[in-house]
Amino acid sequence: MVERVNRVALIGTGAVGSSYAFALLNQGVADELVMIDLNIDKSEGDAMDLNHGLAFAPSSKKIWFGDYNDCQKADIVVITAGANQKPGETRLDLLEKNTAVFQSIVESVMSSGFDGIFVVATNPVDILTYMTREFSKLPAHRVIGSGTILDTARLRYQLSEYFDVSAKNVHGYIIGEHGDSELPVWSHTTIGGQSVFDRIQDSPEKYNISDLDDIFEQVRDAAYHIIKRKGATHYGIAMGLVRLTRAILHNENAILTVSSHLDGIYGVEDIYIGVPAIVNRSGIREIIPLHLTEEENRKFLDSASILKETMKPVLKQYKGE
Ligand SMILES: NC(=O)C1=CN([C@@H]2O[C@H](COP(=O)(O)OP(=O)(O)OC[C@H]3O[C@@H](n4cnc5c(N)ncnc54)[C@H](O)[C@@H]3O)[C@@H](O)[C@H]2O)C=CC1
Numbered sequence: 001m002v003e004r005v006n007r008v009a010l011i012g013t014g015a016v017g018s019s020y021a022f023a024l025l026n027q028g029v030a031d032e033l034v035m036i037d038l039n040i041d042k043s044e045g046d047a048m049d050l051n052h053g054l055a056f057a058p059s060s061k062k063i064w065f066g067d068y069n070d071c072q073k074a075d076i077v078v079i080t081a082g083a084n085q086k087p088g089e090t091r092l093d094l095l096e097k098n099t100a101v102f103q104s105i106v107e108s109v110m111s112s113g114f115d116g117i118f119v120v121a122t123n124p125v126d127i128l129t130y131m132t133r134e135f136s137k138l139p140a141h142r143v144i145g146s147g148t149i150l151d152t153a154r155l156r157y158q159l160s161e162y163f164d165v166s167a168k169n170v171h172g173y174i175i176g177e178h179g180d181s182e183l184p185v186w187s188h189t190t191i192g193g194q195s196v197f198d199r200i201q202d203s204p205e206k207y208n209i210s211d212l213d214d215i216f217e218q219v220r221d222a223a224y225h226i227i228k229r230k231g232a233t234h235y236g237i238a239m240g241l242v243r244l245t246r247a248i249l250h251n252e253n254a255i256l257t258v259s260s261h262l263d264g265i266y267g268v269e270d271i272y273i274g275v276p277a278i279v280n281r282s283g284i285r286e287i288i289p290l291h292l293t294e295e296e297n298r299k300f301l302d303s304a305s306i307l308k309e310t311m312k313p314v315l316k317q318y319k320g321e
């Protein structure tokens with residue numbers, strides 16, 4: 001039997017892309033990684049550097065600097081190319097310039113004959129995931145945005161610190177826009193199976209319900225705090241993208257809060273937004289329809305309408321709508 005070779009094509013080898021490549025290699029998730037970027041020297045240098053770590057990697061891999069022709073045989077194309085936020089900028093401020101970058105990237109990938117799954121991380125990720133589907137014309141379940149995977153991981157970390165338990169035993173989701181209008185789903189948040197509200201109520205001497213607001217604020221504003229200090233965030237998202245890559249390549253049926261195409265579910269039409277979804281080798285197998293409280297539902301709909309409103313100018317420009 002011929003063994004299947006898993007190939008990932010990475011477009012954009014800046015802070016996020018190169019951290020992703022490093023994490024992918026260290027975790028031994030893909031067999032082949034081709035790196036593509038406008039900045040040839042940086043990308044070529046990264047490929048050389050990473051190859052020198054192959055002897056220490058869990059299994060032997062092939063890594064090279066390539067071009068769009070290499071996307072033809074890729075199982076996944078991960079896009080982390082484009083501008084990032086400067087201090088004070090929101091993710092939505094990046095829309096116009098990054099949509100133009102995406103048109104040329106996605107069209108070049110499709111011209112190679114690519115027939116796999118797109119994973120998008122560039123901001124504003126929900127709208128650029130939508131535009132990737134527009135430019136590629138691939139079925140919606142094969143175009144996935146990193147959505148709120150990072151925000152969900154930040155929530156689990158913050159709660160693990162607060163309750164002094166492993167982040168692995170904290171379950172909860174951030175849903176909505178990957179950005180300022182996202183929201184926590186407290187009604188479905190559990191610590192070792194116990195609802196977060198019960199946990200607080202059981203130990204009033206240690207915990208206070210109002211602390212949840214501060215915890216969420218830390219999560220929502222994390223990118224601003226990090227960008228102010230070091231100019232970019234990249235390790236957390238890189239590890240989140242590797243988690244998503246593994247879910248796809250290893251056909252895991254893993255539940256992750258990815259940016260998924262909603263068409264009626266959650267009461268919204270034709271939008272990409274972060275919700276829990278089952279991810280496997282075919283892409284997004286199924287979206288989980290969480291039963292939200294009235295307040296959570298209102299916040300989710302607000303977040304969806306902010307995305308819809310923000311994307312109107314690009315839809316007009318690129319789709320003539
Ligand atoms: N979804 C998420 O949770 C996160 C998303 N991001 C986003 O990821 C994106 C990348 O951020 P960084 O890596 O920090 O930026 P960066 O500036 O370090 O890297 C961007 C790379 O894209 C390349 N590039 C630009 N146009 C290109 C084109 N047409 N074709 C090929 N390559 C091109 C540049 O040469 C550069 O190497 C930003 O939009 C940022 O906001 C960052 C962190 C988290």
Ligand SMILES: CC(=O)C(=O)O
Nearest residue numbers: 091123150222223233
């Ligand atoms: C930059 C960004 O999107 C984040 O760190 O959440």
